[in-house]
Amino acid sequence: MKGGDYRAREANVYRLAEVSNNIIDQCVAQGVPFAREYGGMLANRSFGGAQVSRTFYAKGQTGQQLLLGAYSSLMCQVNAKKVKLYTRYEMEDVVIVNGRARGIIAKNLVSGKLERFSANAVVIATGGYGNTYFLSTNAMGCNCTAAIQCYRKGAYFANPSYVQIHPTCIPVHGDKQSKLTLMSESLRNDGRIWVPKKLEDAKKLQRGEIRGADIPEEDRDYYLERRYPAFGNLVPRDVASRAAKERCDKGYGVNNTGLAVFLDFSESINRLGKDVVEQRYGNLFDMYEEITDESPYETPMMIFPAVHYTMGGIWVDYELQTSIKGLFAIGECNFSDHGANRLGASALMQGLADGYFVLPYTIQNYLADQEVWPKVSTDLPEFAEAEKGVEAEIDRLMNIKGKRSVDSIHKELGHIMWEHVGMGRTEKGLKEGIEMIKKLKKEFETNLFIPGSKEGLNTELDKAIHLRDFFTMGLLIANDALSRNESCGGHFREEYQTEEGEAKRDDENFFYVGCWEYQGNDDKAPELIKEPLEYEAIKVQNT
Numbered sequence: 001m002k003g004g005d006y007r008a009r010e011a012n013v014y015r016l017a018e019v020s021n022n023i024i025d026q027c028v029a030q031g032v033p034f035a036r037e038y039g040g041m042l043a044n045r046s047f048g049g050a051q052v053s054r055t056f057y058a059k060g061q062t063g064q065q066l067l068l069g070a071y072s073s074l075m076c077q078v079n080a081k082k083v084k085l086y087t088r089y090e091m092e093d094v095v096i097v098n099g100r101a102r103g104i105i106a107k108n109l110v111s112g113k114l115e116r117f118s119a120n121a122v123v124i125a126t127g128g129y130g131n132t133y134f135l136s137t138n139a140m141g142c143n144c145t146a147a148i149q150c151y152r153k154g155a156y157f158a159n160p161s162y163v164q165i166h167p168t169c170i171p172v173h174g175d176k177q178s179k180l181t182l183m184s185e186s187l188r189n190d191g192r193i194w195v196p197k198k199l200e201d202a203k204k205l206q207r208g209e210i211r212g213a214d215i216p217e218e219d220r221d222y223y224l225e226r227r228y229p230a231f232g233n234l235v236p237r238d239v240a241s242r243a244a245k246e247r248c249d250k251g252y253g254v255n256n257t258g259l260a261v262f263l264d265f266s267e268s269i270n271r272l273g274k275d276v277v278e279q280r281y282g283n284l285f286d287m288y289e290e291i292t293d294e295s296p297y298e299t300p301m302m303i304f305p306a307v308h309y310t311m312g313g314i315w316v317d318y319e320l321q322t323s324i325k326g327l328f329a330i331g332e333c334n335f336s337d338h339g340a341n342r343l344g345a346s347a348l349m350q351g352l353a354d355g356y357f358v359l360p361y362t363i364q365n366y367l368a369d370q371e372v373w374p375k376v377s378t379d380l381p382e383f384a385e386a387e388k389g390v391e392a393e394i395d396r397l398m399n400i401k402g403k404r405s406v407d408s409i410h411k412e413l414g415h416i417m418w419e420h421v422g423m424g425r426t427e428k429g430l431k432e433g434i435e436m437i438k439k440l441k442k443e444f445e446t447n448l449f450i451p452g453s454k455e456g457l458n459t460e461l462d463k464a465i466h467l468r469d470f471f472t473m474g475l476l477i478a479n480d481a482l483s484r485n486e487s488c489g490g491h492f493r494e495e496y497q498t499e500e501g502e503a504k505r506d507d508e509n510f511f512y513v514g515c516w517e518y519q520g521n522d523d524k525a526p527e528l529i530k531e532p533l534e535y536e537a538i539k540v541q542n543t
């Protein structure tokens with residue numbers, strides 16, 4: 001609750017904590033190789049925002065190992081013919097029949113054909129919207145098309161401004177880059193974050209005249225340990241990211257762009273020995289060296305914050321049902337449990353809890369509440385109409401026949417988002433950002449160029465559909481940020497900070513989930529509906 005800066009639902013967080021141990025048992029049973037103590041018990045380590053070691057992990061690849069465990073179990077079900085996979089398909093629209101979600105329109109990405117699927121209920125698990133910022137740690141295919149299409153059909157979008165910017169990513173190195181790489185938060189267990197104390201040393205680093213190792217211990221500013229002695233380097237992500245930005249804004253950045261800080265392992269290598277550090281983080285160090293050509297065993301890593309996770313998402317009730325009956329949202333694409341900031345390891349905890357321990361029960365409540373289910377035919381006019389709508393959108397985009405590639409426009413959108421709707425937001429900056437997004441959207445709609453045709457495989461067309469929705473998303477994020485006149489978690493409004501530069505919440509006026517309701521077309525401002533937060537057991541605190 002504190003990690004989410006008191007903007008999460010108490011009941012949801014309670015439930016998540018309740019079922020979280022089951023997740024570990026479930027995943028161990030699936031074969032996930034969690035780290036173990038010498039005696040065979042599962043090992044724990046600490047993560048940002050936690051003062052105790054309570055995170056189960058698999059070296060520096062927990063997420064990937066959980067994914068492999070889930071995939072292998074899924075493939076057992078596929079083999080047993082209980083699940084049929086439609087790979088290389090993308091959902092383009094949700095079909096509503098008599099007020100209930102009863103199917104989807106999907107595009108076969110290989111043939112380019114649209115197909116209709118009917119169902120008793122629809123569950124979207126389509127991930128977050130971090131790629132609105134173009135550069136993020138997310139996979140390049142991540143997009144928000146399904147969520148935004150559900151929003152257009154009436155599902156509320158909650159807390160879009162809560163975007164997590166992760167402190168430990170490899171810094172941006174040029175404008176030809178299309179992806180950023182995360183260095184796991186676990187590194188902050190043993191790595192110490194610092195910048196030079198003296199501005200002249202920072203300038204020399206920026207010009208490449210000296211290296212980090214040349215700066216003596218007494219001239220290093222371990223700013224997180226200095227500002228937050230209780231948590232040290234393991235402060236929550238939003239705090240660590242803002243602190244890095246603050247130092248770099250003041251000119252203390254350590255690379256040629258001035259947008260990087262050091263993450264240094266020299267002390268832990270001396271204390272624990274290289275072998276132990278290698279055992280804990282070897283794969284991450286190798287990855288860093290492959291990308292930057294520098295060995296973190298010999299020279300401190302350089303890191304900078306990057307967009308990583310989105311706490312906002314499709315609004316769901318306690319049963320994970322959206323405001324459209326029969327439409328459910330799970331995982332990162334819903335807003336459910338993290339409030340204004342997500343703690344390390346909680347994304348997979350929530351996604352796995354939703355999928356294994358919540359939805360299987362709550363969806364039954366929905367299904368049991370129905371009379372005998374009539375089989376819905378995909379020949380119904382609702383399906384035809386939805387398909388026609390998707391087809392018309394594809395034709396519209398293909399027929400723009402302008403001059404600019406999808407990526408060039410997306411990159412520009414990302415730049416606006418980062419500069420105006422990023423780590424430090426202001427009323428003026430947000431208003432400017434909103435105007436710039438609207439202007440760029442016009443450019444997208446009049447000057448976009450998609451090569452090839454809509455038949456067959458056309459990844460540029462698919463990216464254009466995603467970009468159309470990133471525009472809607474960008475405006476949602478910016479408008480939500482503008483309406484929330486306070487700072488909390490991943491949403492930092494520079495006007496609302498303490499003298500020490502910490503986020504200043506306004507619990508009196510903003511103790512709610514902000515749900516945005518679509519008003520019929522993309523150019524019309526959505527309406528804000530407030531879901532008040534109710535806490536029974538937890539006392540909201542200010543420290």
Ligand SMILES: Cc1cc2nc3c(=O)[nH]c(=O)nc-3n(C[C@H](O)[C@H](O)[C@H](O)COP(=O)(O)OP(=O)(O)OC[C@H]3O[C@@H](n4cnc5c(N)ncnc54)[C@H](O)[C@@H]3O)c2cc1C
Binds near residue numbers: 348
């Ligand atoms: C680099 C990195 C490291 C991370 N490390 C950790 C960690 O250690 N611990 C932790 O707890 N969390 C971690 N996270 C966060 C966590 O991995 C994500 O929050 C989590 O994977 C989200 O799961 P999801 O299933 O909800 O969405 P995703 O994993 O994003 O999956 C969504 C899927 O839906 C598909 N999709 C999207 N749109 C459509 C559409 N229209 N039609 C059909 N399919 C669609 C996508 O292709 C994708 O396969 C990390 C994230 C990143 C990026």
